[in-house]
Amino acid sequence: MAQQPRPSKPAAPEKQPTDLLSARAGAHRPTGFFDKPGVRKFVRNRTGMASLMVISLFVIVAVAIAIPPHLISLDQVQSRVGPGTQPGFGLASDPYSRIEVAEFFLGEVEKALDSSEPEAALAELRFAERSVKAMSVEDVETALDSGYEAFDLLDEVLIEFEDAEIEVEELEDDGAEAAELADARAAVVAARAEFDTALLALETEVDKLFPRPTGWDAFVYKLRLFAGTDRQGRSIAFRAIYSIKTATQIGMVTALFSIIVGAVLGGAAGFFGGLVDHAVVWLYSTLSSIPYIIWLIVIAFVFRESDWKVPLLGKPVSQTLIPVYIAFSVTLWVGTCRVIRGEAMKIKSMDYIQSAVSIGASPFRILIRHVLPNVMYLLFINFSLAFVAAIKGEVILSYLGLGVPGGQPSWGVMIRDSKEDVVLGVFWELGAATLMMFILVYAFNILSDALQDAFDPKHVG
Amino acid sequence: MWSYVVRRVLYNIPIYLVIVMVVMAMLRINDPVSAYLSKNATEAERALKEAEFGLDQPFFVQYFQMLKSIVTLDFSSKSWYQETNTVGQVIGPSILPSLKITLPALLFSTLISIVVALIAAANRGRVIDRGLMFIAVVGMSVSFLVFIILGQYFGAFWLTEKTGVDLFAVRYDADRLTGNFAADWVKYFLLPVMISVVVSMGYDTRFYRTVIVEQTNADYIRTAKAKGCSQARVMFIHLLRNAMIPIITRVMITMPFLIVGSLLLEVYFSIPGMGATLLTHMQNKDFAVTQTIVAILAAIFILSNILTDVLYAIVDPRVRLS
Numbered sequence: 001m002a003q004q005p006r007p008s009k010p011a012a013p014e015k016q017p018t019d020l021l022s023a024r025a026g027a028h029r030p031t032g033f034f035d036k037p038g039v040r041k042f043v044r045n046r047t048g049m050a051s052l053m054v055i056s057l058f059v060i061v062a063v064a065i066a067i068p069p070h071l072i073s074l075d076q077v078q079s080r081v082g083p084g085t086q087p088g089f090g091l092a093s094d095p096y097s098r099i100e101v102a103e104f105f106l107g108e109v110e111k112a113l114d115s116s117e118p119e120a121a122l123a124e125l126r127f128a129e130r131s132v133k134a135m136s137v138e139d140v141e142t143a144l145d146s147g148y149e150a151f152d153l154l155d156e157v158l159i160e161f162e163d164a165e166i167e168v169e170e171l172e173d174d175g176a177e178a179a180e181l182a183d184a185r186a187a188v189v190a191a192r193a194e195f196d197t198a199l200l201a202l203e204t205e206v207d208k209l210f211p212r213p214t215g216w217d218a219f220v221y222k223l224r225l226f227a228g229t230d231r232q233g234r235s236i237a238f239r240a241i242y243s244i245k246t247a248t249q250i251g252m253v254t255a256l257f258s259i260i261v262g263a264v265l266g267g268a269a270g271f272f273g274g275l276v277d278h279a280v281v282w283l284y285s286t287l288s289s290i291p292y293i294i295w296l297i298v299i300a301f302v303f304r305e306s307d308w309k310v311p312l313l314g315k316p317v318s319q320t321l322i323p324v325y326i327a328f329s330v331t332l333w334v335g336t337c338r339v340i341r342g343e344a345m346k347i348k349s350m351d352y353i354q355s356a357v358s359i360g361a362s363p364f365r366i367l368i369r370h371v372l373p374n375v376m377y378l379l380f381i382n383f384s385l386a387f388v389a390a391i392k393g394e395v396i397l398s399y400l401g402l403g404v405p406g407g408q409p410s411w412g413v414m415i416r417d418s419k420e421d422v423v424l425g426v427f428w429e430l431g432a433a434t435l436m437m438f439i440l441v442y443a444f445n446i447l448s449d450a451l452q453d454a455f456d457p458k459h460v461g
Numbered sequence: 462m463w464s465y466v467v468r469r470v471l472y473n474i475p476i477y478l479v480i481v482m483v484v485m486a487m488l489r490i491n492d493p494v495s496a497y498l499s500k501n502a503t504e505a506e507r508a509l510k511e512a513e514f515g516l517d518q519p520f521f522v523q524y525f526q527m528l529k530s531i532v533t534l535d536f537s538s539k540s541w542y543q544e545t546n547t548v549g550q551v552i553g554p555s556i557l558p559s560l561k562i563t564l565p566a567l568l569f570s571t572l573i574s575i576v577v578a579l580i581a582a583a584n585r586g587r588v589i590d591r592g593l594m595f596i597a598v599v600g601m602s603v604s605f606l607v608f609i610i611l612g613q614y615f616g617a618f619w620l621t622e623k624t625g626v627d628l629f630a631v632r633y634d635a636d637r638l639t640g641n642f643a644a645d646w647v648k649y650f651l652l653p654v655m656i657s658v659v660v661s662m663g664y665d666t667r668f669y670r671t672v673i674v675e676q677t678n679a680d681y682i683r684t685a686k687a688k689g690c691s692q693a694r695v696m697f698i699h700l701l702r703n704a705m706i707p708i709i710t711r712v713m714i715t716m717p718f719l720i721v722g723s724l725l726l727e728v729y730f731s732i733p734g735m736g737a738t739l740l741t742h743m744q745n746k747d748f749a750v751t752q753t754i755v756a757i758l759a760a761i762f763i764l765s766n767i768l769t770d771v772l773y774a775i776v777d778p779r780v781r782l783s
Contacts, residue, residue: 286476289762290484291720293736294755297743302490395604396725400740415606422614434607442602449598 038377041454048450051443058440061241062248077242077409080233081128081224085421088228088236088428095199099154102206106147109209113141128235129213129221143209150202157198161191228428230417239409240432246410247391247440250321254328255386259379261329262336267367267375269337270344280341284334292393296327296402319405324397328390336382343375377455384448388441395437411437462774469770473763480759481531485524485752489516493748497541514538514749531756542747551738551750552757558633559734561650562723566657571712574662578669579696585674593666600663605722609729612656632731653726660722661715672707676700705776713769720758 033039042048064071083104086097109132112121122132122140132140164187171181213221227237269280303323310317317323347353347370356366391411397403398412411433418429494510495502511517515526530536536549543551581590617631629652630637638645676682677700685699724736731737735754742750 282476285766286479286483289476289480289766290755290759291762293720293724294739294758297739298484298487298751298755302487392604395606399606399725400728401744411604412606415604415610419610422610423618430607430610434603437604438599438602442598445598445602 038455042450045450045454047446051446051450054439054443055447058244059248062245065242065245072238072242074408077234077239078407079128081235082229082233084229084231084233085426086225086229088226098199098203102202103151105206105210106144106151109140109144113137113144128224129217130210132209133211140209143205147202147205147209150198150205154198154202157191157195161188161195164188164191227432230429231421236429236432239414240436242409243411243414243433243436246404246408247394247437250324250394251387251390253325254332254390255383257329258333258386259336259383262333262382263340263375263379266337266340267344267371270341271348271367271371280337284337287330288334292327292331293396295330296323296397299323299327321404324394324403328393332386332389335385336379339378339382340375343378344371347371347374377451381448381451384444388444391437391441465774466771469767473767477760477763481527481756482524484755484759485527488748488752493746497746497748527756531760536753538749540747540750542742542745542750548749548753551742552735552754555733555735555738558732559723559727559736561646562653562657562726562732562734563719565654567712567715567719569654570658570661570665573658574665575669575708577662577666578673581666581670582673582677583692583696594670597663597666600659605660605725608656608660609725612652613729616652633733649732653730653732657722657726665711665715668711669708672704673700676704706773709769709772709776713765716762716765
């Protein structure tokens with residue numbers, strides 16, 4: 001909404017008013033959406049606008065992943081791109097992890113050759129942008145052999161290099177003479193150079209089997225390995241980005257549902273009072289008397305064994321996000337409902353509503369024209385609160401095994417999977433998922449603050 | 462006053478009755494017996510299990526039996542998962558560990574948050590205030606689970622490995638309890654409580670600060686300042702008392718969050734509390750225990766609602782009359 005530029009209206013002041021009424025209207029009534037004081041204040045709030053842009057970006061990415069020419073497909077995030085638990089952010093250039101990568105590729109080729117149908121297995125061997133070069137099985141065997149030769153050579157050189165290093169350390173500890181120490185150090189440098197050449201040779205051999213992608217593919221491949229790989233060798237970066245879609249999906253569905261239901265029920269309760277009010281208050285006190293986690297456990301208990309297939313999706317209900325939607329929707333609308341009910345009660349007694357009633361406006365018109373615009377900012381704020389609650393709730397549910405069902409990555413699933421890695425001091429997956437989630441949730445938190453600042457005159461900052 | 466208490470209790474009874482009914486109905490949507498027994502169980506086995514738990518009786522008969530067992534606190538039906546125990550024997554021992562997390566967490570997070578909020582509000586607009594509020598928003602934007610994972614890693618693992626200070630245990634272990642209540646609590650419960658406090662502080666601090674800043678603009682504060690009260694006296698005596706209503710509301714609102722949080726912490730630190738028990742038994746299709754724990758949690762929840770209303774009335778006499 002507000003990220004579009006303000007419409008410019010240079011002609012307005014010069015235009016001669018045709019009659020008194022329109023002149024008055026031009027002078028006093030805000031003419032457009034962007035002239036309302038709240039909106040102007042909001043547009044001027046830089047952090048608020050920045051957070052809105054970040055959120056828009058996330059939503060655009062989510063849509064790009066969800067609609068047919070998928071930016072990232074589910075297959076892509078589920079397939080292996082290399083050995084498991086590789087570090088990211090440039091740390092993959094560490095020699096030991098380079099050796100590990102080379103060893104992994106050679107091993108995979110060997111496995112394929114050992115299988116009953118080597119040709120088919122080789123054709124299927126594919127790690128994202130890298131696949132085995134099209135050549136005969138014999139050629140692959142020779143290439144593999146020379147690969148292993150290079151590997152053995154590297155092993156010898158590595159031992160030499162490590163021995164040289166140990167020697168330097170020992171000499172340092174013994175307090176040896178300077179000349180002797182310098183010699184030993186020179187030996188280390190020489191061994192290191194030899195090691196680097198051997199490593200390069202090994203990588204060249206591997207590249208002969210698995211040609212490095214070029215051009216655009218090379219960029220995508222780098223991007224895949226940017227944040228390292230998880231235990232199963234899947235790209236952490238792509239999984240974290242794909243999770244934007246999962247999060248947006250859950251957030252949008254539950255937040256929209258909860259503000260619509262909350263606004264309708266809360267508005268009705270506050271506006272009509274009496275029996276309607278009693279019924280709504282009773283309904284939400286009942287529902288909110290059970291924490292959503294308990295609702296979810298109950299709902300999971302119900303749907304777990306259910307064979308009922310969801311129409312349109314053709315999947316059993318336990319394999320969809322529907323239990324998650326239900327669990328969040330049941331509880332999240334209560335907050336919106338409470339706020340809107342209070343606001344509607346207040347607005348009901350305002351002069352402008354009395355005036356509208358006295359000139360004979362229908363209740364529907366009053367609700368749409370007079371009440372709704374005045375509670376709109378509350379709906380936006382509650383939308384972002386519900387969105388955040390849903391995203392954060394998803395993490396908790398996924399950890400408990402009740403959240404996003406098999407296969408589809410989400411930040412919750414990633415954080416859950418990273419639990420065992422953290423004990424080993426590996427933080428890539430946890431870090432990537434947390435960072436992405438942090439950016440989105442932080443943006444929503446800032447946005448709701450900015451909305452409150454701009455539209456709520458009584459709010460104190 | 463007493464008439465108000467009675468009114469609140471009477472108001473909440475029908476709500477509770479409906480909750481129990483809804484929960485019982487939901488748990489019966491998918492036949493619990495066929496979920497529990499394997500697919501090739503005979504009709505006779507199914508009928509036996511149903512009869513054992515009274516599931517063959519009409520719904521309302523089951524409903525009233527459930528209500529009776531809650532009112533008389535008689536949970537003597539058999540657990541489906543741990544077949545030698547009754548439901549009461551499964552649930553009973555799990556209450557204390559849960560309370561050992563939730564109560565200290567509630568107490569500490571409220572107290573610390575109020576103090577931090579007072580500091581921020583007293584320095585409103587200055588660097589301290591902005592810094593504290595920035596940290597609060599950052600804290601709010603990180604998942605609870607991340608706090609738990611990192612808290613456990615650094616508090617229980619890293620601290621012991623790197624510095625040799627063996628202060629916290631990685632997970633609860635009933636066999637290693639020393640019998641000293643305080644020492645055991647520090648070793649097994651303090652870390653979860655600390656994590657819980659850190660997580661809720663982000664939200665609480667911001668909320669309390671807003672409440673306090675709103676009160677700072679009130680006339681009575683100006684009067685108190687004018688008559689020469691010290692800053693501390695104004696803050697703690699005059700202001701805090703008037704801010705009590707929103708604070709109590711807040712504590713009340715935190716309750717469901719605490720249950721969620723303690724459930725996660727219990728599962729993560731293998732603490733045998735109510736949340737962890739509920740989850741284990743639910744995963745093992747233990748219908749009897751699932752149903753009873755949900756009913757008990759709802760009851761605790763409603764009781765805390767009533768308690769909040771009564772506290773309101775004590776703090777603000779106007780509430781009683783409305």
